[in-house]
Amino acid sequence: MTSIAMIEAAAGRAADRVRRTPLLSSPFLDDIAGRRLFVKAEALQHTGSFKFRGAWSAISALSPEIRARGVIAFSSGNHAQGVAHAAALHGISSVIIMPEDAPRMKIDNTAALGAEVVLYDRAGGEDRDAIGARLSAERGLTLIKPFDNAEVIAGQGTTGLEIAEQATAKGVTQADVLVCCGGGGLTSGIALALEARAPGLRPRPCEPEGFDDVTRSLAAGARATNPSPTGSICDAILTPSPGELTLPVMQRLCGPGLVVSDDEALEAMALAWSRLKLVLEPGGAVALAAALFRHETITGDAVIAVASGGNVDASVFARALARLG
Amino acid sequence: MTSIAMIEAAAGRAADRVRRTPLLSSPFLDDIAGRRLFVKAEALQHTGSFKFRGAWSAISALSPEIRARGVIAFSSGNHAQGVAHAAALHGISSVIIMPEDAPRMKIDNTAALGAEVVLYDRAGGEDRDAIGARLSAERGLTLIKPFDNAEVIAGQGTTGLEIAEQATAKGVTQADVLVCCGGGGLTSGIALALEARAPGLRPRPCEPEGFDDVTRSLAAGARATNPSPTGSICDAILTPSPGELTLPVMQRLCGPGLVVSDDEALEAMALAWSRLKLVLEPGGAVALAAALFRHETITGDAVIAVASGGNVDASVFARALARLG
Known part of the structure; x- marks a missing residue:
């Protein structure tokens, strides 16, 4: 299982290769969210999503002989x-x-x-x-699974180490940390990092309507499955059910999940474009959408949303921009 | 006149208030540019452009009594x-x-x-x-001029301090630094910072076709003026002629200017969107456009482009996206 020591080791191996992404904000978004809102701009990571962190971690953790194959x-x-x-x-x-x-x-x-x-x-x-x-x-060849791999989770957890440092530097020590959630690799990695480094920051998974397997799993205390494999524009986070390694971590450390509509994800993409100058894909915008449009279910004077990816087709992005008409 | 001491003082006053923007890159853009290309993502600055740096510097430099008015x-x-x-x-x-x-x-x-x-x-x-x-x-009230103000130039120069640090950390000590240029506040501020902190990095102003007053001024050794005040989509950098304070600095420290078309600026916006997940306005994309499409006039194995702003209308941005069709 992934430990904070593994996450810190992953951060050490990542130095200079994984990008430290900024924590962005805008007074216009604060107004909508009803509190200070900080956006961890992980779409700016190499290859346009946090996935590079886990991949780098898993590959760099292999022995040289195994890796060379x-x-x-x-x-x-x-x-x-x-x-x-x-x-x-x-x-x-x-x-x-x-x-x-x-x-x-x-x-x-x-x-x-x-x-x-x-x-x-x-x-x-x-x-x-x-x-x-x-x-x-x-x-x-060594198989690199997308989330049910302890070193992948450790790599995603380096996002949490950065959030802990960046939030503390802004004086934010008590806040919900909203995370776009598919299989749960990013959410559980961040959860483990925050548990050790910023225990007042509480991770909460965010999902699209109809694909809220993690939210329902947390609420029921048992693994839930989505009824359909497709049917949302949030393609990056449409996994059938939570991971084997990730669900126990999320059950132990996460607050309740948040669920948003595809329309709300598009609206969040439009706002990230206009107010943060950040390109998000639908699945990478659900946490921001939750911060903006589910703010009545969030407490405290600050919230952090992880914007996890920005790999989106121009036609889908145009739909988001059209909302600004 | 602005000095490196003023720029460093501006950086001191800016701590925690001005955002340190990342230096982004993509192997896809490296391929087009024919060398390593680093993009200083100043569109991620507060209010969506570098202008916040100069404004913060000038206002924070006022005496409390004067400022209060x-x-x-x-x-x-x-x-x-x-x-x-x-x-x-x-x-x-x-x-x-x-x-x-x-x-x-x-x-x-x-x-x-x-x-x-x-x-x-x-x-x-x-x-x-x-x-x-x-x-x-x-x-x-105290008038804050957009570029012909020594403290504004000092504030813009803090961008140059960051570039010097970030480029050095990547092992880049000899390279052209391409800067989107209107009145020359950003270009001259960066030039002064690089002169002191990274003398192997050479600033070069970048302008849209028909509005290349700085490029012509540098080439002729005398102030040039643009024939028309309007007529490019690069509205943020359409100034009639170089500033009084900025031109002498640029004449002393800058390499030759680079000129790109509106079409090339739109193409650079599309590439920043797809490869960097960064939103740029036309005037904020001319330096990136020059790095990508004027690479035959650039030497060395690395180049840095300052992406200076991202405040763009959805309709103009849609024109850039349509190029990806």
Whole structure:
């Protein structure tokens, strides 16, 4: 299991390679939120999302011999780009397995970052796990899971170390920390870091409507599952259920979850654009949306929202901008 | 005249109030630029542009008695918002004089930041200087000029102190530093800071086609003027000629200017959006555009571009996004 010592070790390995992202704010957003609102701008991380932190942590934690054989990941999204770039910077090869109907831009970006992209036919029933197992066995590749991996969680936890330092520097020691939540890697990593470094900061997972498996799991005290795998524009955080490693951490350390609509995520994207000059994707904007539009369920005179990613298609972004009409 | 001691004093007064903006990068942009490209993300500054630095510096440098009477500025753009917000944070009043045909959003934003906005009828021949002189005399307001003010230049120079530190930390000690240039306050401030702290970093002003008064002034060794006051989407940096205080500094310390088209500025905005997750306005994107599209006139294995502002209308931004189509 991930410990604060592992998170600090991940931070040590990340020095100069993982970007320390700023904590942004705007008086216009404070007004809407009804309190001081600080936005951890993790969309500014390398590859446009926090996923680079976990990928860097997991790859840098491997022994040189194991690492040299390369890594493999299943992802069509931010994890793919994080693993591809972290592998390239380590000078090792990466194989990313994606469905062949993934957006062309994501396939191209991942390949351009240096990965070998292997496409499989999702509709035709090809088994991606079998493909991955075969490649791993043949080439000795190490699988980097997106969240159920203790070193990945440690890497995401470095975000929490920075939040603890940055919030303390602003005099904020008691506040909710809202985190965009899919499988829970970022949320549980931040939770472990804050427990050790800023115990007055309470993490709370934020999810889109219809995909609130973590919120319901925390409320019920038992693992919940989403009824459908698709159906929200917040594609980066649509996981079927909480992770095996992450749920126990979130149950022990997190406050209640917050749920927002796709429309509210788009509105938060528009406000991040106009007030923070920050590009967010829908799944990376749900925590900001919760801070702005669920403020009646938040207490205290300050709140922190983690803006976890900004990899969004121009057409979706245009929908957010159109709201500013 | 502004000195390095004044810039360092401005940095001291700015501590915790002016945001230290990150130096961003992307392997995709490196490929286009043909070298390592670092982007000083000053659009993330409070009020969305570097202008807050100069405003904070000038207001914080006033004696408490003078400051308490309030300040006044002429601006319909980024300087207005910077002065309004810096004044409000000092707990003093500000008067901003704007043409009544300025965009409603800019008027509203400036007022929302706490300024008293006084509109004048540009078409009807009202004399804004006379209005300003009357208000200043009646109320003892101090005029904060946008660039021809030694303390404003010192404040903009704090950007240069950060660039010197951040570039050195990345091992970059010899490089061109491209700066979006209107009246020259930011360019000359950065130039003075780099002269003292990183003499291998050479500032170069960047301007839009048809508004290259600084580039021509440097080339000719004499003050040049733009033929037209309007006609580019880079509205933030359309000044008629270089400043009185700023031109001598730029003549002494800057390399040759770089000129880009409006189309290239839009393309740079699109790339900053997709690769850096950073929102730029056209005038804030010309230095990045020069780094990307004038790379044959740049030498060395690294270049730094200052992305100076991000206050842009949604309709203009949509034009940039449409290029990604």
